[in-house]
Amino acid sequence: MSALIIRGARPYGEDAADVLVADGVIAAIGADLEAPEDAEVIEADGCILLPGLVDLHTHLREPGGEEAETIETGTRAAALGGFTAVYAMANTDPVADTAGVVEQVLARGEEAGWCDVRPIGAVTVGLGGQSLAPLDAMAASRARVRVFSDDGKCVHDPVLMRRALEYVKTFDGVIAQHAQDPNLTEGSQMHEGVVSAQLGLAGWPAVAEESIIARDVLLAEHVGSRLHVCHLSTAGSVEIVRWAKQRGVDVTAEVTPHHLLLTDERARGYDATFKVNPPLRTEADVEAVRAGLADGTIDIVATDHAPHPRDAKDREWDVAAFGMTGLETALPVLQATMVNTGRLSWRDVARVLSETPSAIARDEQQGRPLAVGEPANLLVWDPRPTSVVVPEQQATRSTNSPYRGQELPGRNVLTLLRGRPTVRDREPVARA
Numbered sequence: 001m002s003a004l005i006i007r008g009a010r011p012y013g014e015d016a017a018d019v020l021v022a023d024g025v026i027a028a029i030g031a032d033l034e035a036p037e038d039a040e041v042i043e044a045d046g047c048i049l050l051p052g053l054v055d056l057h058t059h060l061r062e063p064g065g066e067e068a069e070t071i072e073t074g075t076r077a078a079a080l081g082g083f084t085a086v087y088a089m090a091n092t093d094p095v096a097d098t099a100g101v102v103e104q105v106l107a108r109g110e111e112a113g114w115c116d117v118r119p120i121g122a123v124t125v126g127l128g129g130q131s132l133a134p135l136d137a138m139a140a141s142r143a144r145v146r147v148f149s150d151d152g153k154c155v156h157d158p159v160l161m162r163r164a165l166e167y168v169k170t171f172d173g174v175i176a177q178h179a180q181d182p183n184l185t186e187g188s189q190m191h192e193g194v195v196s197a198q199l200g201l202a203g204w205p206a207v208a209e210e211s212i213i214a215r216d217v218l219l220a221e222h223v224g225s226r227l228h229v230c231h232l233s234t235a236g237s238v239e240i241v242r243w244a245k246q247r248g249v250d251v252t253a254e255v256t257p258h259h260l261l262l263t264d265e266r267a268r269g270y271d272a273t274f275k276v277n278p279p280l281r282t283e284a285d286v287e288a289v290r291a292g293l294a295d296g297t298i299d300i301v302a303t304d305h306a307p308h309p310r311d312a313k314d315r316e317w318d319v320a321a322f323g324m325t326g327l328e329t330a331l332p333v334l335q336a337t338m339v340n341t342g343r344l345s346w347r348d349v350a351r352v353l354s355e356t357p358s359a360i361a362r363d364e365q366q367g368r369p370l371a372v373g374e375p376a377n378l379l380v381w382d383p384r385p386t387s388v389v390v391p392e393q394q395a396t397r398s399t400n401s402p403y404r405g406q407e408l409p410g411r412n413v414l415t416l417l418r419g420r421p422t423v424r425d426r427e428p429v430a431r432a
């Protein structure tokens with residue numbers, strides 16, 4: 001296999017170095033490295049070198065939702081966003097609740113070749129919330145599932161949640177909970193507060209999220225198992241997770257880029273692009289999740305990339321689908337909200353968008369250190385240029401980006417998947 005040398009990039013945003021990649025691994029790191037004669041040279045002065053990004057929460061929509069996204073288009077969007085691995089949520093049609101379906105998703109990801117696709121298994125059969133899916137069969141399958149979630153729905157029954165937590169302990173798995181009390185959010189359209197009252201839209205109260213998180217951290221403590229909180233969105237949720245961690249509960253939490261940037265004020269135009277679940281919250285909540293991410297209470301950033309066809313979003317707010325795309329804008333939004341404001345370093349970015357997501361999923365192939373001998377899953381990111389988001393120009397099949405027309409920082413110079421370029425200067429590179 002041919003070699004490639006990245007000249008002058010700054011690993012983790014620290015001192016510049018050259019990085020030689022050969023045979024799919026990092027072969028050398030140092031100043032003024034000698035490159036083999038046939039090596040491709042990437043000039044990367046001023047760019048940041050990061051481990052390939054890892055998204056623990058992606059909706060690829062295939063099987064069943066190909067009008068919105070396919071594994072091919074979704075993973076190409078992921079590569080353009082700098083990702084080398086994504087975790088595919090189970091709410092497809094059919095639901096990923098058997099070894100057969102998760103193995104099919106894994107195989108489709110391998111065929112596409114843009115990044116590693118790791119299937120998430122459903123917790124309950126058909127996401128029905130009635131009986132446990134065959135978690136052990138999915139764990140033992142070729143997909144080696146370790147993350148289980150009914151995302152889109154909450155595992156509401158506490159007995160079932162307790163059993164699921166007990167079950168995954170046997171193979172060191174984790175339950176990723178979409179925390180939403182269904183009884184407290186029936187018919188909910190947006191965050192319950194001043195704006196929802198003024199607009200006359202049914203509210204989704206913060207307590208519907210917080211009460212489930214509080215219950216689940218206590219269950220996880222009682223059982224001695226691992227809990228992951230999906231897309232935490234309120235100040236109260238941050239406080240509960242902080243309290244649980246101080247108590248020693250084995251809990252991790254994620255925040256989405258959109259909850260780091262946008263508030264419920266966006267609903268005022270009744271543009272359903274901004275309709276999402278959990279909903280956009282208040283300025284105080286945005287500040288609390290930023291603080292929680294900065295101090296480590298929130299462990300990771302995950303996109304909750306949720307593509308929808310136009311006819312599901314271009315309609316009245318109350319009948320439009322929940323969700324927004326996010327794979328191609330995740331790092332730009334994180335850079336804008338947390339790095340350019342001095343609240344996270346690039347080393348922190350590597351932690352929250354690569355190392356810790358892989359660690360939560362017990363994947364030892366991704367989220368690795370930038371060190372000799374490690375697999376060359378890498379991102380070269382130029383933080384200096386900005387560009388305006390045009391959803392129609394993105395690789396995702398859907399256009400429901402909440403950042404349309406917004407100027408965001410950063411440019412993907414190179415993404416490597418085990419040494420092979422998947423993106424070069426913002427263009428996807430098909431496998432030879």
Ligand SMILES: [Zn+2]
Pocket residue numbers: 151152153178230231277278
């Ligand atoms: Zn969710």
